[in-house]
Amino acid sequence: MSRDSDLSLDALALRRRRLLQGAAALPMMGLSGLSFGQGQFPTAKVNTTKLAVTDTEVTVGQLHSSTGTMAISETGSIQAEQLAIDQINAMGGVLGRKIKVIKEDGASDWPTFAEKSKKLLVNDHCAAVFGCWTSASRKAVLPVFEKENGLLYYPTFYEGLEQSKNVIYTGQEATQQIIWGLDWGAKEKKAKTFFLVGSDYIWPRTSMKIARKHIENFQKGSVKGEEYYPLGHTNFNSLINKIKVAKPDCIFAAVVGGSNVAFYKQLKAAGITGDKQFLLTLAVTEDEMTGVGGENFAGFYSSMKYFQTLDNANNKKFVEAFKAKYGKDAVIGDVTQAGYLGPWLWKAAVEKAGSFDVDKVVAGSPGIELKTAPEGYVKLDANHHLWSKARIGQGQLDGTFKVVAESAELIKPDPFPKGYQ
Numbered sequence: 001m002s003r004d005s006d007l008s009l010d011a012l013a014l015r016r017r018r019l020l021q022g023a024a025a026l027p028m029m030g031l032s033g034l035s036f037g038q039g040q041f042p043t044a045k046v047n048t049t050k051l052a053v054t055d056t057e058v059t060v061g062q063l064h065s066s067t068g069t070m071a072i073s074e075t076g077s078i079q080a081e082q083l084a085i086d087q088i089n090a091m092g093g094v095l096g097r098k099i100k101v102i103k104e105d106g107a108s109d110w111p112t113f114a115e116k117s118k119k120l121l122v123n124d125h126c127a128a129v130f131g132c133w134t135s136a137s138r139k140a141v142l143p144v145f146e147k148e149n150g151l152l153y154y155p156t157f158y159e160g161l162e163q164s165k166n167v168i169y170t171g172q173e174a175t176q177q178i179i180w181g182l183d184w185g186a187k188e189k190k191a192k193t194f195f196l197v198g199s200d201y202i203w204p205r206t207s208m209k210i211a212r213k214h215i216e217n218f219q220k221g222s223v224k225g226e227e228y229y230p231l232g233h234t235n236f237n238s239l240i241n242k243i244k245v246a247k248p249d250c251i252f253a254a255v256v257g258g259s260n261v262a263f264y265k266q267l268k269a270a271g272i273t274g275d276k277q278f279l280l281t282l283a284v285t286e287d288e289m290t291g292v293g294g295e296n297f298a299g300f301y302s303s304m305k306y307f308q309t310l311d312n313a314n315n316k317k318f319v320e321a322f323k324a325k326y327g328k329d330a331v332i333g334d335v336t337q338a339g340y341l342g343p344w345l346w347k348a349a350v351e352k353a354g355s356f357d358v359d360k361v362v363a364g365s366p367g368i369e370l371k372t373a374p375e376g377y378v379k380l381d382a383n384h385h386l387w388s389k390a391r392i393g394q395g396q397l398d399g400t401f402k403v404v405a406e407s408a409e410l411i412k413p414d415p416f417p418k419g420y421q
Helices: 003-025 071-090 109-121 135-146 174-187 202-218 237-246 259-269 286-292 313-326 334-353 358-364
Strands: 057-064 098-105 130-132 152-154 168-170 193-199 222-229 250-254 278-281 301-304 378-380 391-394 399-404
Touching: 003 130, 003 301, 057 109, 071 098, 071 130, 071 286, 071 313, 071 334, 098 109, 109 130, 109 135, 130 334, 135 152, 135 168, 135 202, 135 301, 135 334, 152 286, 152 334, 168 334, 168 358, 174 202, 174 278, 202 222, 222 237, 237 259, 259 286, 286 334, 334 358
Parallel strands: 057 098, 057 130, 130 152, 152 168, 193 222, 193 250, 250 278, 278 301
Antiparallel strands: 301 391, 391 399
16 A cells, blocks of 8 residues: 555544544534444335435424514524534434435414425425424414324423324423412512413413413412413503503513514513513513513513523533524524424434334333433423423523522423313
């Protein structure tokens, strides 16, 4: 062999070492993908249901609103899911196959979500889809996923009261967010009277139904008012006048998307600020804060399971990788982090099952643990929801949140709590 050939082999070996070192530096959920290959898992064995799986590639879908009023909330999920997929591909993919992504825009319109979900499953034969934000969009696509036997990883905190074989819910349900948050408010802020306000669709209305039952039946408190406004609504002056008259101990809010910007700016302009009024929201994360502005939310509280300021080694690596990819000013909210978990949970289930077939992936999903999730350790329950901790964050002037409360243990997901249906 010539000296030139020796140099080429040395260069290749060095390049391979650097690639492996680079992969090791990523905040990954595990390195199992490096050990899988097509020889061990031939396509005929791992794909028996005509999914878009080849010897070298597996196709998945992303279905979020990159336009419309919900884009302010959903952009982070798009970014986080792509980051996870990039990291998984850097370590060898899933069962030795790189992940290819087909992105579709639900455009903040529920019929469009249903139409795009059918395209991803029927035309594109996606092995999994990561997507939706609002419950309205999830309810719109659910019949399609169940009919076509697709697999959706849904990242948003939601009202619960649902469980589907075809959905993995990586956000929190009502017991982990609404009920825990209200209990914290009653204990720490002595809140007994509440004014409920939300956007006008299924998630806020169902969430407030659960909240009202908890306040009246379990906390023996009272609801002084309850109002709903269309998505994209921007004039809250009438609502604010009603709140001033009612003088509730707590404004409990589930206003979503771009409406949050107008809502919190108008609250401040009316003199309703965090130093004077206790407000607890289910729908403002760091993503929304980019539009709302820390100066308009400072002192108010959010009930979430994740905040970008969480102080743990997993989260520091995640935040560093996210900002390296999307810029130093990029922010990470609760649903963004839950979106990041989706591809990792799917990868773990596929490799546990040794197959991309949806039925086998679903069967292999319960009990999966992610010990390096940015929010901390989580595990997937048999009911397709995650065991997670609940947290309360107080808004800061700089647009971040200070974590002021955290559940002592992981909370077992209970999408059908007794007494709330």
